[in-house]
Amino acid sequence: xxxxxxxxxxxxxxxxxxxxxxxxxxxxxxVIHELGHYLAGKALGFKIDEFAIxxxxxxxxxxxxxxxxxxxxxxxxxxxxxxxxEDEDNPDPKAFNNQKPWKRLIVLFSGAFFNFxxxxxxxxxxxxxxxxxxxxITDVKPYADGSQNAFMPGxxxxxxxxxxxxxxxxxxxxxxxSKVGDNAIFKVLRDGKKVKVNVYKYEHGxxxxxDVIIGINGKQFKENEYILVDTDLSTLNSYEDGxxxxxxxxxxxxxxxxxxxxxGESKWTFFGFGVTRNITxxxxxxxxxxxxxxxxxxxxxxKILASLGALITGKMSLSGAGGTITVVKTI
Numbered sequence: 001x002x003x004x005x006x007x008x009x010x011x012x013x014x015x016x017x018x019x020x021x022x023x024x025x026x027x028x029x030x031v032i033h034e035l036g037h038y039l040a041g042k043a044l045g046f047k048i049d050e051f052a053i054x055x056x057x058x059x060x061x062x063x064x065x066x067x068x069x070x071x072x073x074x075x076x077x078x079x080x081x082x083x084x085x086e087d088e089d090n091p092d093p094k095a096f097n098n099q100k101p102w103k104r105l106i107v108l109f110s111g112a113f114f115n116f117x118x119x120x121x122x123x124x125x126x127x128x129x130x131x132x133x134x135x136x137i138t139d140v141k142p143y144a145d146g147s148q149n150a151f152m153p154g155x156x157x158x159x160x161x162x163x164x165x166x167x168x169x170x171x172x173x174x175x176x177x178s179k180v181g182d183n184a185i186f187k188v189l190r191d192g193k194k195v196k197v198n199v200y201k202y203e204h205g206x207x208x209x210x211d212v213i214i215g216i217n218g219k220q221f222k223e224n225e226y227i228l229v230d231t232d233l234s235t236l237n238s239y240e241d242g243x244x245x246x247x248x249x250x251x252x253x254x255x256x257x258x259x260x261x262x263x264g265e266s267k268w269t270f271f272g273f274g275v276t277r278n279i280t281x282x283x284x285x286x287x288x289x290x291x292x293x294x295x296x297x298x299x300x301x302x303k304i305l306a307s308l309g310a311l312i313t314g315k316m317s318l319s320g321a322g323g324t325i326t327v328v329k330t331i
Contacts, residue, residue: 023076023077024076026077026078027053027054027076027077027078027079029115029118030078030079031053031078031079032114032115032118033111033112033114033115034051034079034080034081034111035051035081035114036110036111036112036113036114036115037081037083037107037108037110037111038051038081039110039114040106040107040109040110041081041083041107044099044103044106044107045094045099045103046083046084046094046095046096046099046103046107047067047083047084047085047092047094047095047096048066048068048081048082048083048084049068049069049082049083049084050068050069050070050071050080050081050082051068051069051070051071051079051080051081051082052070052071052072052073052079052080052081052082053071053072053073053079054072054073054074054075054076054077054078054079055073055075055077055078055079055080056073056074056075057073057074058071058072058073059072059073059074060072083095083096083107084096085097085098116297119293119297120290120293120294120297121293123289123293123296123297124286124289124290124293125289126289127283127284127288127289127292127293127296128283128284128285128286128289129283130281130283131280131281131282131283131284132166132167132281132282132284132289132292132296133167133168133279133280133281134156134157134158134165134167134279134280134281134282135156135157135165135167135173135176135277135278135279135280136154136155136156136157136277136278136279136280136282137151137152137153137154137155137156137157137188137275137276137277138153138154138254138256138275138276138277138278139153139208139251139275139276140152140153140274140275141204141205141274141275142274143202143274149199149273149274149275150197150198150199151186151188151197151199151273151274151275152190154190154191155186155188155189155190155195155197156188156189156190156280156282157186157187157188157277158187158188158189158194158292159186159187160176160177160179160180160184160185160186160187161180161184161185162185162187163176164292164295164296164299166295166296166299167279168299168300168303170279173277173279182200182201183198183199183200183201184198184199184200185197185198186199189282189284194288199273200273201271201272201273202271202272202274203263203269203270203271204269204270204272204274205260205267205268205269205270206247206258206259206260206268206269206270207229207233207249207258207260207268208229208251209229209230210229210230210251210252211229211230211249211250211251212226212227212228212229212249212250212251213226213227213228213229213247213248213249213250214226214248214249214250214255215247215248216245216246216247216248217245217246218246218248220248226250233266234265234266236262236266236268237265237266239262240262241262241263241264242261242262243261243262244259244260244261244262245259245260245262245268246258246259247259247260247268251276254278256276256277256278258270258276
């Protein structure tokens, strides 16, 4: 009972910690947003009454020589930049509503612009310090004529035919490869250097000696149902030629999925690049991370818009969406 209570208390404090981090992250986003309004307003000659971090009665405030008040307030759920004449008539020519429309548009736009710029910077720092999730080549088969495949084990894929590869979900890897023709130019990270490789598809076997099939088409087998490729592959001969199956394979210590089409007795092949892939978290140098952060940010925006579209068209149920609690869990 004591162990159960202590575990429950630990979980409660853990979630409280997550909520605090989420609130602070939200506050940082809002402060950056308001800072964009503030700096644009200062640059364009607007009169600003107050710049506040947080809400509630001020616990710290200071009047600047310019007449602006800077304050810190106790509730860390946002902040604001209060312009003179923003909500009421004010005869001061520097008041918000007395400024030219193009100036007001710039001030209003600057909040979202600063959020975008900060996202680029945060993503670049994250990709440098922690890494970006990317596909990695784990195994390479030679071409059908015996010549060497241009890929090498350990290659981390950065782009395909000049299109940046980004991964949020496992399906993103398949989507990136599904749009590729019979040959493609890949940019890979190999031993810390960017290398371009030109590869083409060919028909190759999907199994290797020692492979163990532990599932078919997403269905996991019980251990006594595992199929040893070296001795038991003939048990799959009941499938007709042309049948395509996705196998879950245990290869050494790795678990991988491979799709094959039956081409004769005990023969399963795939028309592809002759590689197996997994995902890895790859640290990038800062300038590479900065360059990729733009593409990644637009990729995330597209995913959000696609999700909203799926909700509208009914392709995704409301239960698949999330609100505040989901945001906290994600953070």
